[in-house]
Amino acid sequence: MDIIFDIGKVLIDFDFEEFVKRYVGADKADCVTNAMWGNPDWIELDRGVLPVEEVLQKFIAQAPDCEWEIRRVFSQLGNIPDLRPTTIPMIEELKRRGHRVFYLSNFFEFLMHAAPEALRFTWYMDGGIFSCNEKLVKPDPAIYELLCERYGISKENAVFIDDSPKNVIGAENVGIRAILYKNQSPDELFSQIGI
Structure with missing residues (x-):
């Protein structure tokens, strides 16, 4: 998945x-x-x-x-940005279980350069999209489609996790199962994902 x-x-x-x-x-x-x-x-x-x-x-x-x-x-x-201590271990555990892990974020260039340490987790992932690089933002269907196309992601075998209800709906509208993030622990997320 x-x-x-x-x-x-x-x-x-x-x-x-x-x-x-x-x-x-x-x-x-x-x-x-x-x-x-x-x-x-x-x-x-x-x-x-x-x-x-x-x-x-x-x-x-x-x-x-x-x-x-x-x-x-x-x-x-x-x-402002601060890397959560659970982020990298969670990504590593997902990958250990055989899953690919991606990011899809509305993020702007100034902040990418101003807070590179907070984005250190991206080194552990299989890829992703920052909105500013594509001139597209969630919940535009085109940004979800672009991510899937670029990385060969099957929508039927993917799950998207976001704290914004409109972005969750955006993913669901293009056929990706989505979970609204409400500060769940990694184990709670794994359970919601079904892994």
């Missing part, structure tokens, strides 16, 4: 809200979080089509009084 994982909040911790509180203080944290993380334009970072400065301007337009804080938070995004 082929196991496909989302990355953020599944294989790595990514607590944007807590990070913002530490960097800008409680008085502006909600404003900055809503202007950035709560902004539908965040997905444009993951799509990798618009220049970073253009996306930053969209964030700033939501909270002009917080420009300095928005820019500061963005410059420090590499400090």
Whole structure:
């Protein structure tokens, strides 16, 4: 069986809200979080089509009084991702059991370069797709199809794990069984997968 994982909040911790509180203080944290993380334009970072400065301007337009804080938070995004201690052992166990393991993530280039240590688990996997490299984002059916085509993944013999309900539905819509990730332990996930 082929196991496909989302990355953020599944294989790595990514607590944007807590990070913002530490960097800008409680008085502006909600404003900055809503202007950035709560902004539908965040997905444009993951799509990798618009220049970073253009996306930053969209964030700033939501909270002009917080420009300095928005820019500061963005410059420090590499400090948010943290590799979960269970991730690499889980991947190794899946591979030991004979499964191929892939990643499919909405992820943007700046963060890939700013936090390479958090992505160390990718070395243990059989491949995957970062959205910014393909100019596609989940839940667009094309990104799931591309992953399957590129790696010879049979949809009938694959399972996709993501913390976003819309991305789980996206996988199911193209014929891939999917599991909504809710901080299950590796053993709980293995049980849900049926392995």
